[in-house]
Amino acid sequence: MSATAELNRRLPGGRYIGGVLQRIGLDGRGLVIAIPTIWLLLFFLIPFLVVAKISLSEAAIARPPYLPIWEWSDGFLNINLNFGNYLFLLDDPLYVAAYIESVRIAAISTVVTLLIGYPMAYLIARSSPDRRNILLMLVVLPFWTSFLLRVYAWIGFLKANGIINNFLISLGILNEPLVMLQTDFAVYVGIVYTYLPFMILPLYANLVKLDEAYLEASADLGARPATTFFTITLPLSANGIIAGCMLVFIPAVGEFVIPALLGGPDTLMIGRVLWDEFFSNRDWPIASAVAIVMLFVLVIPIMLLRKVQAVDEGAS
Amino acid sequence: MSEGNATPDAEPRADPWADPHAVPFLQVRNVTKKFGAFVAVDNVSLDIYKGEIFCLLGGSGCGKSTLLRLLSGFETASSGQIIIDGQDQEGVPPFARKTNMMFQSYALFPHMSVEKNIAYGLKRDGLPKAEIAARVSDMLSLVQMDQFASRKPHQLSGGQRQRVALARSLVKKPKLLMLDEPLGALDKKLREETQFELIKIQESLGVTFVVVTHDQEEAMTLSSRIGVMTEGRIVQVGTPHEIYEYPQSRFVADFIGSVNMFEGRITEDHEDHVLIGSRDTQTDIFVPHGISGVVGQQVAVAVRPEKVQISKSQLHDMRNTFTGKIDEIAYMGNSSVFQVLLDSGKRVRVSQSNRMRSNEDTLKWGDRVHVGWHDDAGIVVSS
Ligand SMILES: Nc1ncnc2c1ncn2[C@@H]1O[C@H](COP(=O)(O)OP(=O)(O)O)[C@@H](O)[C@H]1O
Ligand SMILES: [Mg+2]
Numbered sequence: 031m032s033a034t035a036e037l038n039r040r041l042p043g044g045r046y047i048g049g050v051l052q053r054i055g056l057d058g059r060g061l062v063i064a065i066p067t068i069w070l071l072l073f074f075l076i077p078f079l080v081v082a083k084i085s086l087s088e089a090a091i092a093r094p095p096y097l098p099i100w101e102w103s104d105g106f107l108n109i110n111l112n113f114g115n116y117l118f119l120l121d122d123p124l125y126v127a128a129y130i131e132s133v134r135i136a137a138i139s140t141v142v143t144l145l146i147g148y149p150m151a152y153l154i155a156r157s158s159p160d161r162r163n164i165l166l167m168l169v170v171l172p173f174w175t176s177f178l179l180r181v182y183a184w185i186g187f188l189k190a191n192g193i194i195n196n197f198l199i200s201l202g203i204l205n206e207p208l209v210m211l212q213t214d215f216a217v218y219v220g221i222v223y224t225y226l227p228f229m230i231l232p233l234y235a236n237l238v239k240l241d242e243a244y245l246e247a248s249a250d251l252g253a254r255p256a257t258t259f260f261t262i263t264l265p266l267s268a269n270g271i272i273a274g275c276m277l278v279f280i281p282a283v284g285e286f287v288i289p290a291l292l293g294g295p296d297t298l299m300i301g302r303v304l305w306d307e308f309f310s311n312r313d314w315p316i317a318s319a320v321a322i323v324m325l326f327v328l329v330i331p332i333m334l335l336r337k338v339q340a341v342d343e344g345a346s
Numbered sequence: 347m348s349e350g351n352a353t354p355d356a357e358p359r360a361d362p363w364a365d366p367h368a369v370p371f372l373q374v375r376n377v378t379k380k381f382g383a384f385v386a387v388d389n390v391s392l393d394i395y396k397g398e399i400f401c402l403l404g405g406s407g408c409g410k411s412t413l414l415r416l417l418s419g420f421e422t423a424s425s426g427q428i429i430i431d432g433q434d435q436e437g438v439p440p441f442a443r444k445t446n447m448m449f450q451s452y453a454l455f456p457h458m459s460v461e462k463n464i465a466y467g468l469k470r471d472g473l474p475k476a477e478i479a480a481r482v483s484d485m486l487s488l489v490q491m492d493q494f495a496s497r498k499p500h501q502l503s504g505g506q507r508q509r510v511a512l513a514r515s516l517v518k519k520p521k522l523l524m525l526d527e528p529l530g531a532l533d534k535k536l537r538e539e540t541q542f543e544l545i546k547i548q549e550s551l552g553v554t555f556v557v558v559t560h561d562q563e564e565a566m567t568l569s570s571r572i573g574v575m576t577e578g579r580i581v582q583v584g585t586p587h588e589i590y591e592y593p594q595s596r597f598v599a600d601f602i603g604s605v606n607m608f609e610g611r612i613t614e615d616h617e618d619h620v621l622i623g624s625r626d627t628q629t630d631i632f633v634p635h636g637i638s639g640v641v642g643q644q645v646a647v648a649v650r651p652e653k654v655q656i657s658k659s660q661l662h663d664m665r666n667t668f669t670g671k672i673d674e675i676a677y678m679g680n681s682s683v684f685q686v687l688l689d690s691g692k693r694v695r696v697s698q699s700n701r702m703r704s705n706e707d708t709l710k711w712g713d714r715v716h717v718g719w720h721d722d723a724g725i726v727v728s729s
Binding site for chain 2: 241243244246247248249250251252253254255257261262265266
């Protein structure tokens with residue numbers, strides 16, 4: 031209500047707009063919810079439906095390179111749904127392996143990111159307010175340069191005569207350069223490095239709200255700092271951990287650039303498979319099917335998690 | 347029902363603080379705490395004895411919580427010494443101290459049920475499960491929260507949370523329990539009920555309580571002794587009776603209850619009485635005992651409103667009587683409070699209990715009256 035009133039006051043002609051919106055049942059609150067909803071519809075649901083449609087069509091040498099799934103002829107509507115693409119994914123062990131591998135790499139990277147990000151977030155949240163802002167600035171600072179550039183910089187670090195190898199050899203710790211580039215290790219480094227801020231920020235936002243009195247109460251009741259951490263801090267930051275892990279895990283599963291630039295030829299991630307199907311094989315239906323399955327691989331665990339959380343909250 | 351009934355303390359048991367041989371359970375010696383240049387606790391010394399309910403009373407920001415946090419180890423003193431049960435607490439971390447604290451915000455763990463909250467401290471001691479369960483259930487019944495054992499804190503009312511916090515802080519049977527504004531979050535009626543329960547629980551368990559409060563009535567009701575704080579310093583320590591009847595400074599007299607202050611100078615200083623000349627009264631104020639002071643020294647006489655008599659006729663049995671007119675009357679139910687404008691221009695607050703429903707001699711606004719007090723009603727304060 032008041033938000034609409036505000037709108038009326040601020041915008042010239044806002045009274046009119048506000049009136050129209052109100053007539054169609056939208057007040058300020060509804061409006062605030064409507065904008066992201068429309069955004070999601072336009073930029074997520076519609077493209078998703080397009081991809082889903084393509085995944086059910088048949089590949090063809092044409093432009094676009096697939097056959098339409100419905101045709102109107104002689105008064106009949108012919109719908110040809112081709113589930114072959116999905117069956118093909120199951121048939122070829124490459125795809126299944128790529129999914130498993132992607133989930134595995136993303137999961138390990140997420141855990142590593144959590145292990146590095148949690149102490150950082152904790153320290154930032156516990157430092158004085160002025161220090162906090164500087165540290166948060168440093169966390170987001172890498173975003174100021176291009177992501178690609180930063181991944182290329184890692185090549186400079188990891189390659190055979192790169193900075194790390196040269197340094198270790200000059201110290202005499204190594205005789206021969208370590209092979210780091212084009213390995214899974216490089217992919218982990220790349221993912222952890224890239225997604226660390228996405229872990230730190232939600233964790234920080236959660237930990238900074240943690241009331242110090244809980245920690246003091248725990249100590250007062252005889253808990254050593256480590257016990258307090260595991261019995262109080264960690265459970266109370268569960269939501270931050272979940273949010274951070276989601277923000278890292280989900281994009282990491284579909285990551286293409288990092289495995290392409292840092293990974294080896296046998297680093298099999300679904301993002302690369304997708305790329306190959308689209309651009310090398312120009313098999314849009316298969317590529318779309320790969321994308322749709324990936325979505326379900328991601329969505330199902332998220333839904334399960336939310337259900338568990340809902341049950342948890344209902345019980346409390 | 348007011349004047350002159352200052353009977354000496356008729357306490358049955360001997361008060362440990364009056365016994366020179368008693369060893370205090372908690373000793374605070376010249377403790378100072380600075381935050382940067384700001385002195386939050388300023389050279390505080392205190393002796394607190396076993397079984398006491400000791401109240402730290404003072405306005406907001408005077409350093410009460412900081413002093414409590416020094417005792418429980420959450421802050422380290424800039425200087426001074428804290429001894430609990432004969433043990434110097436320097437360098438002892440909070441988790442190793444045998445004291446417990448009930449937090450101002452209660453600080454109940456939001457992700458644990460009432461039962462788990464109470465069991466938390468016992469689990470840290472590694473007690474057997476059966477004993478933990480037994481002690482938790484004892485505590486739950488002590489604070490009458492048995493039915494709520496499996497609730498989470500956010501499903502409880504303020505009063506219930508207060509009980510859980512109390513149970514959690516008592517379950518480890520600490521010898522010293524610190525309570526930071528334990529009743530501050532409760533409404534007035536609940537607060538009054540809970541005060542008596544708190545005393546009952548304290549007596550039944552024999553725990554020494556140090557209670558922080560800014561509510562002087564609460565301090566009066568709860569405590570064996572009160573330490574009045576202002577600006578990080580303890581300005582007076584005494585029983586509620588002593589603090590109320592014999593405040594040692596203007597601040598204490600003014601802070602505890604309401605008081606009429608007559609500023610003046612000593613005009614005559616005798617062994618058995620002094621006279622104080624005040625611009626607030628036309629005649630000198632008579633004080634029936636000697637005081638440590640010199641003629642000409644600036645002092646004030648503090649008189650409680652309920653110790654001031656008011657009458658339309660002359661008050662014959664008193665030496666300190668003055669005339670004025672009634673400026674304001676407030677009916678408070680059990681008592682009436684009069685503002686009397688003395689002929690000197692000074693306003694005096696007079697409180698009279700309403701013993702009868704109506705009075706023949708009803709005082710009305712604008713009446714000319716005599717006010718006065720018995721010799722021993724006035725307290726001389728010099729600081
Ligand atoms: N950690 C701190 N850093 C700086 N100043 C503090 C800190 N804790 C308390 N203070 C200051 O010390 C004074 C006393 O605080 P406190 O003991 O909480 O007062 P109260 O008597 O209301 O409990 C306040 O002025 C407060 O601002
Ligand atoms: Mg406080």
